[in-house]
Structure formats: C-alpha cells, structure tokens
Amino acid sequence: MSSGQRYRDLMSAFPTGIAVVTSLDGEGAPRGMTCSSIASVTVSPPTLLVCMRTGSATLDAVTSHGAFAVNLLHEGGRHAAEVFSGPAPNRFSLVEWKQSSSGLPWLTGDAFAVTECRVSGIQRISDHALVLGEVDRISQVEGTPLLYGLRRFAAWPEPVDATVAGSRGGRP
Template identity: 55%
Template structure:
C-alpha cells in the first residue's frame, strides 16, 4: 500500500486529563453522507486512540501542501508535538491545526471495531471548516502536492 497516494491528515483528540494528543494518518475514508461519517484507522497502542476513546470525540485535520512539517512532527516521537505547530480549539472543543490544515472535521465517535493491531473508528461529523488550498499527498514513501489542482476545480458531471 506504500505506493498508493492518499491525502495526509492529523487526527487530534483531547485526553481525559485535558492533554492534547495527535498523530499523522493516511488511513481515512468517507463512509456515508447521511449522517456524514468518516472512518480512521488507529494503532491499538496509540495515545491518540486512548484519548479518542476516553472523550468520544476527535478532529480530522486535512493538511494542505504547506503542512508537511506538521505531518512529520505528528508522525515522529517528538514529545511536545503541540508546542511545534499552531492550534486552537474548535467549536466542539477539538484541536485544529490552524496553519497546516485546509479543512477540519470535528467528529463524535459513532462506533469502533478492532481489526488486528488497529481500531477502525467511525466518526459522525458534527462541525467542519474549510478554505481553498491544495491538499498534501503521500505515496511511494514521499510527500507531494497535486499539481494543477485547486479547491475551486470544476466538478466532472
């Protein structure tokens, strides 16, 4: 699957003790429009997964082409990840990476299923914010941007 190109997100959640948690994730899919639901896959050992389970909420930060540093920070063992990037709390209290994400979906956990060493978390979207920027992509073990693309590109019928 390392050759499959996908968008890059940072999943964030606030732990029971108020500590922010986050990790870089490329395992994201839209599940249904009604109700709007996203699916993310998180390692069972992840502190972010523990925060998601404790709070019942999480945010999906979709990174723009300038968000590579945030993707690298949240995929590393840096202990103070949230000191490395600007963020704020969203409408439902979730963590938004304000300079690195072109879109954010705040979610309420609707379901979770253990599959091997990961948990598939289904989140019902309760709030979104978006601005027109080019998404950051990852595939073939490197980052890239979608050349010639923009958020205002016409839809194909």
C-alpha cells in the same frame, strides 16, 4: 521479501491525502497523530472512518473523549505530518494550533479543512482500530491537499489547462 514488506510496498504505491487526527486526553491535554487511512462511509448521516494504531495515546484520547477532529493538511503541512508521525514530545508546541469552540485541537497553520466527529463505533483489528466518526462540524478554506505516496510527500498537481478541467466539471 516477507509478505508484510510486500504489503507495505503495495500500499505505498497508492497515494493518499494526509491528515492529523486530534483529540483531548482525560486531563484535557491535546493528543494527535498523522493518519493517511481515512475514508468516507456515508453521507447520511455524514460519517467517516479513520484507522489508528492500538496502544497510541491519540486512540486512547479519542476513545475516552468520544470525539476527535480530522485536520486535512495542505501542501505546506509536511512539517506537521512529520511531527505527528513520530515520537516527538510536546508535539503541539511545534505547530500552530487552537482549540475550537468545542475544545478539540485544530491545526490552524497546516490544515485547509477540519471536521469534528463524535465516535459512533470502534472495531479493533489486529494492531489497529477502525474508528467511525459521525461528523458534527466542518470548516474548510481554499487549499491544495498534501499527498503521500511512494514514500514521499507531494502536492496535488494543478490542471494544465483550466478550460479542460472546467469542461469535466472541475473548478475553473
């Protein structure tokens, strides 16, 4: 087994939330891609990091537009995750979306939270780019996050006993 395959197997064992990163290209057309490599960088100023494949139309749009949205998918967002992870033409015609007041594409039918970011830095490493985004706007409603791990989708499990979750500081 190659070291690349061993590394993919290792990372597939680490479940993560699923998001679709969206932006606008030079002609104002929406672009987007599924992304599971997202991390909080700092709270002040609020900044996050997304990892994107170099050569993708979405990374080109993010770079040229200087802004992007991170759509955190809810448990019913598997279709959107799959649409934006492959080469589907006209991806946005296959999902429910709208342009926010700033013009960025929001996946209104599949995301429980969206944050809009201004690009504050880009570092290219091999075939990916680490894109830093300073958060400008957050919109969030109740929702159960969609997760991906062990090469399959799942929803965040509900607590067995809400009282136990409440005693640990979780939601009642």
